[in-house]
Amino acid sequence: MKKTYHGSCHCGEVSYETQLDLQAGTFRCNCSVCRKKRSWLAVASPEDFRLVAGREALGEYQFATRKLHHLFCRNCGVSSYAWGENEALGTFFAVAVNCLDDATADELVNAPVAYVDGLHERYDAPPEETRHL
Template identity: 50%
Template sequence: MKTYHGSCHCQAIRFAAELDLAAGTMRCNCSFCRKIRCWATVVKPESFRLLAGEGDLAEYQFGAKHERHFFCKHCGVRPFGIARSPRRGLFYGVSVSCLDDAAITELANAPVTYVDGLNDNWDTPPADVGYL
């Protein structure tokens, strides 16, 4: 585990998260994740700290509204979201692309699990992942 610091593009939103990139990251093919090119890692609530910008966050929800997608209302970048699932319980989905102090080698070596959120089939990757 390592503590990473992250932010949105304009730095209004800043956070710290304790996570292990080597334990894996995720890319999903659902309509939302595809459009934002989401590359996330799961962080336990006790391992996430919002350091600045609570008042600069805007929220978006869709569908069953199980997930809370937060984005900066100034620059539009989505640094994290909060969700609850039967498998993981409550968790933060932190955008790997927003980790400011992750080394390029750490990002390049982070394993990626592809999930078929489009069809609610979380245990099987989609047939084609090249576009994710």
């Protein structure tokens, strides 16, 4: 069941509300950016995501196929969400689970985690190794 969560960067300049069902699953990716950031993400649809504050504080980084818009707070550097488009999902938001301010420890511990092989653009399959993610 979806629940409304509030998320933010470290300094609080960027904040958002999102509706997620953490029990429906989260994911970790092994692409070069996600691996370096140790990203832990959940997908939200556009109707389930609302930026509350900080649009002017956002920086953006894109690489490779430039399909994802990796956003970060220019003040504290934290990447609390990204957005992109793909054939299966359409427009989507990738919310950093670790930036959900009101997610309980129990909700986080019990959230299923899937692994995707973004390094080889195989988002429907896990990479051979996941222990480092």
